[in-house]
Amino acid sequence: MLLSDEQISLADAARDWLAKRTDLAAARADGAALAALYSADDVRAAAELGLTSLLRPAEGGTFADLAVVVEELGRAGSPLPLGQAALVARLLDQIGIGAAVSDAVADGAALAVPAAAEPDDAAISGGPGADGTLTLAGRAAAVVGGLGAAWLLVSAALDDDRALALVPAASATRTARTTLDLSRDIAAVDLHGVAVPAGDWARVGAGLAETLDQALALIHILDAVGAAGRLLDMTVGYVKEREQFGRPVGSFQAVKHHAATMAVDIEAARLCGHDAARALDSGDLVVAGTAVAVAGSVAGEGTSRAASTALQLHGGMGFTWEHDLHLFLRRIKVDELVRGTPRQHREHLIATAG
Amino acid sequence: MLLSDEQISLADAARDWLAKRTDLAAARADGAALAALYSADDVRAAAELGLTSLLRPAEGGTFADLAVVVEELGRAGSPLPLGQAALVARLLDQIGIGAAVSDAVADGAALAVPAAAEPDDAAISGGPGADGTLTLAGRAAAVVGGLGAAWLLVSAALDDDRALALVPAASATRTARTTLDLSRDIAAVDLHGVAVPAGDWARVGAGLAETLDQALALIHILDAVGAAGRLLDMTVGYVKEREQFGRPVGSFQAVKHHAATMAVDIEAARLCGHDAARALDSGDLVVAGTAVAVAGSVAGEGTSRAASTALQLHGGMGFTWEHDLHLFLRRIKVDELVRGTPRQHREHLIATAG
């Protein structure tokens, strides 16, 4: 269950690259335009590192590898929806549609992200026409990367079955959301009336749609773990330096204990997240469903608690707009609330318990 | 809302007397017989101090005064059900039955305690006969002082109304309970078939029965506050003396913060408890119901948390049978769970909210 040498290298490479590329000042800019958050160049460079093709069956990529990358995206506070894009490339390859889009994502020529209804909203629905067209209805309330993406992979209910449909993002009505998270592009996507020609959609089993939901949940869990890890580092650094009453704040026992609790919370969340990634790789939907819910419960609570402690331990310093701290705290709260809240994950763990 | 000088004197007198009379070693004795917990002399002496007549209308006594005494009983870990006895004396006077019993309680010649079903159990019921006899059915699962009492004041449902019935304790089937609490006599009382002659019971409004329930809940809340206050004193004393790594344990900041949290939890619980006592004195059932539920919610959680912290801060020392600490921790947990749990109190606060 330890990271392999390859995974450690992947994490290091992603971390170095993201540290250079990520401009958190852009997140703080007023009325930050999407354009300011990342450039086409960033996407191409990420693809060159292999980060968007990571999950393609032909690459032998695994969710365990993805986990490592997503954690680094969270740690960097990166705007790039690379986990989502890698997931779309994998699913397109698996169901055998949109080969060109899958290649474009893998090459970094374009971004594609999944669009699915939030777990507590009504599902997006698809109505098949006589000519093989699928007409969509419904709404995905919080699509991460939805504005920057050229393509959307829509998860829709089809009769008692499920469909995945690839649509040009411009064909949907996208509304930029103003959210707690300043570091990512999040859009509401209204798909009402979007017609998907035959060949651009496929009827899939409930299993694949469930995998998509699980993977999306996992991406937010690991993103939060990475962001919380960053906050731990920031906090440890701060309390070592900062002095009060003539001593470093970090030498006070209560501060130590708070920092230790943060570290343990984050370690537990990280282990649960990576365990869920391996469970997704196992292909067992029930095992994966449980593991994702475990991770969602443990990480949702643990990372938000860690963020809250980080803010407290930074004192007034962390309360300013100019400090990066709140960017991560905000991001973590959004990661906790979208694609399944801790409450929903816990309900799943009881609904499925023997 | 501060204690009056009279109340402070009352508290001091009760505290001094209880400190002399309370033998916690008896609680630890194996198969401790009721007789070992307290004697008829103890009861008489308590009555001489006025502790059993405190609530009688003729004495002008208030629940605010009772609150002070009950807190001291908890602080001492006393086995004496004086709050319960004082409550019975008041109710008998109010409804005009059992004058001799009320006097006997006030004189300390005998103890009488209320017997009511636990809030989550079926109510005790009374069936009136043609000759004015009331025949009881049902059970009070946890009657504090039930074994030592000579009389029971039973709260029973009577048609759509309520009755209070005074019965000789020996006429009911009493079973000593083995509970977490080692310092008090707690009995299950089965009233099936007990016949109460006319004159020994009265039909009362729902209000008086509700007052009885509220007052019983309040007694446990304030008992827990007193017991938790004792644990705070024990803990502060211990961490001042005990040294580790060459320093008093109480000089470590994390220990200080835990002790401070205990103190705040207990202070909040105490204020809520005394506020509920004043609310009972106001005679407004709705206000009193809310205030008791507030106190039950705040004190139930706060005093148990304080007890748990006390045990942690005592280290191995508090883990021994011979140390008094566990007697108070156990008593606090029982106070939390009988006559309304925090969960039930919170539900009441929502069921009655605008």
Place this chain on the structure above:
Amino acid sequence: MSVDWGSGTELGEFRAQVRAFVAGHAPGRAARAGVRSPENAEELAELRRWIAALFEAGYFGADWPVEFGGDAGHDPRRDVVVAEEIARARAPMQLGGNALAASALIRFGSDEQQARLLPAIRSCDDLWCQLFSEPDAGSDLGGMRTRAVADGDDYVVTGQKVWTTNGHWADRGYLLARTDPDAPKHKGITAFAIDMDTPGIDVRPLRELTGTSDFNEVFLDGVRIPAAAVIGRPGQGWIVANASLAEERNGVSAAVVDLQLAWEDLHALAQKIEIDGRPALEQADVRQRFGALRAEIRACALLGQSSFTRWRAGRERVIDAPAGKLWFSELNLRLNEFAVDLLGARGILTEGDTDAVDSGRWQDAYLYARAYTIAGGSSEIMRNLIAERALGLPR
């Protein structure tokens, strides 16, 4: 759930008067969490009018000595009622800087200072800011570094202050600076009443994590102020500041009203939003949280009331004020975290988003909540204080 000293009584009638007055005079402005500054000159003018009206009506300043406009027979419980009623209307509170300065001037000011400065506080012609906090001192005021060096009849002040509410609007500043670097930590500090337009003062807005700017950094570079600006005596600043800080007694009562209103609004919201196809308020876990919060808010009111009553009776204990501050600030954080979590995925939308629930009020309050656990003595400082000074644990 407020202090509520009885309706129909003398205080109950007073409350009704205040409520009517507030309804008639309070400026309309969007309710936001926490201490917030006017956003423009118009809001500032409205604020001045409002505060002046409160003094004029005798609702503010009644506790002042009679010679400065106070009321000889003043009942301090009226101050609590006024604070509660202003909070209930979500109207602007007394300005913290003005209250603090008034308290210091009344106790320690020279005759000249009192005659010149107090009337302008009553009329709100002067807005004061408090220049205490420093970036490197935090909760440790003893670590203050801003220096005031005597130079002839003047002092020359250099240093930096932070978290200065209304600094950008303020006419006057209540400044603490170190005049004797050789004296023990708390003894070399002096209090000053300064004009904020004195050359060398540079006020820069500080943007909080909520995105708004209610505080400032204030840079003082060779600021020359006359010796007559000293409040009290040189070296007495620590005593002056502590006396005026201790004056603040109504904070918890007003804060409780805020909590209560928030609870009521959230409770109404929980009847509208659904979880698993049922109103959220029908879910037992949601009910339990609401029930616990209702009880905790009442406990907060009692802590505030007890502290106030003890203070009036001369029986205040060390634990009283810190216990109320801790309880309020941690409860406020819990309540607003719960609010955001209760909204689920909708909880991510904030002010400016057309679909944000209650215009993003809960997210704003959630982000702002940490201010209360940090400012005015952090929770850590409060717990240290209780442990060391109320429980007697060794330092």
Place this chain on the structure above:
Amino acid sequence: MSVDWGSGTELGEFRAQVRAFVAGHAPGRAARAGVRSPENAEELAELRRWIAALFEAGYFGADWPVEFGGDAGHDPRRDVVVAEEIARARAPMQLGGNALAASALIRFGSDEQQARLLPAIRSCDDLWCQLFSEPDAGSDLGGMRTRAVADGDDYVVTGQKVWTTNGHWADRGYLLARTDPDAPKHKGITAFAIDMDTPGIDVRPLRELTGTSDFNEVFLDGVRIPAAAVIGRPGQGWIVANASLAEERNGVSAAVVDLQLAWEDLHALAQKIEIDGRPALEQADVRQRFGALRAEIRACALLGQSSFTRWRAGRERVIDAPAGKLWFSELNLRLNEFAVDLLGARGILTEGDTDAVDSGRWQDAYLYARAYTIAGGSSEIMRNLIAERALGLPR
């Protein structure tokens, strides 16, 4: 939710073997929370047979060097499987004192000690107790006061030990005592293997707050032991003790199985008991607690598994063991508090009461739970350790 290294695999088959063996050999005894001693001589004899059988079957001691009966190709994951399967059957675990003594003797014992003492551990003819903790030292082993004074070829030991599991049954004692009072705190300590029937040793049962007696106080008064009883070298006791304490790797895995069984039993109970006329498990607040606990138990398993795997791979970090210990002990307390609270008024009844739910098991576990947050390094010590040695915060 155990470590579960796959069924059908080699380890899966091994697990099946162990499970069958445990079912056939484990002594029947009432399950109780925590580390518990035999209650009488018969239980003691059963325990000896059971431990000996486990060694005989190669399920215990396989990690020992081959010359002492170990298995050259031993896979340490098997030890985890064995511990888990014993926990699953609620059968007695390896005796802590015996495991600790064996580890010390294997690493540091003389040839004579190894030849004489190790076989008796395998056969369980010898029961060992650990004589480390002292009443005044607590979590601070460096503060140890028991003295061993060299006197000719002997040492004379005087002092007091506490929390000695099985002290009243033990044949041998693994003792730490201070031999050099002038050496720095941790350097003057020596480890000894002593006979518990040596004159001057007085073992007195210590009753815990649960009412049972599983620990002892051990008084040593002029106890004369031969120099040959020293394990390792004089002054090396700290190293000897730490090496054997660090050997304990399977604790969390077995503890997780305990938690899992407790969760399953409590979950079944919550379907039977009612709240407001419905099965408790249908109440959303109860569901949420169960869901959270299920997740936290799984997290505990992963912490243990990660720690074990890192240790095997030589990549162990400072945070690993303390994080697992903290997580387990605080989760165990939470779970058992929840159990008692879930029962409401029925939750007050304990062992010995005919109506006690599950014979008072939950109340016993609730009272016992604090042992885990205190013993073996309290939660405070664990957090200090993580903060100072894993995060590098200043002492």
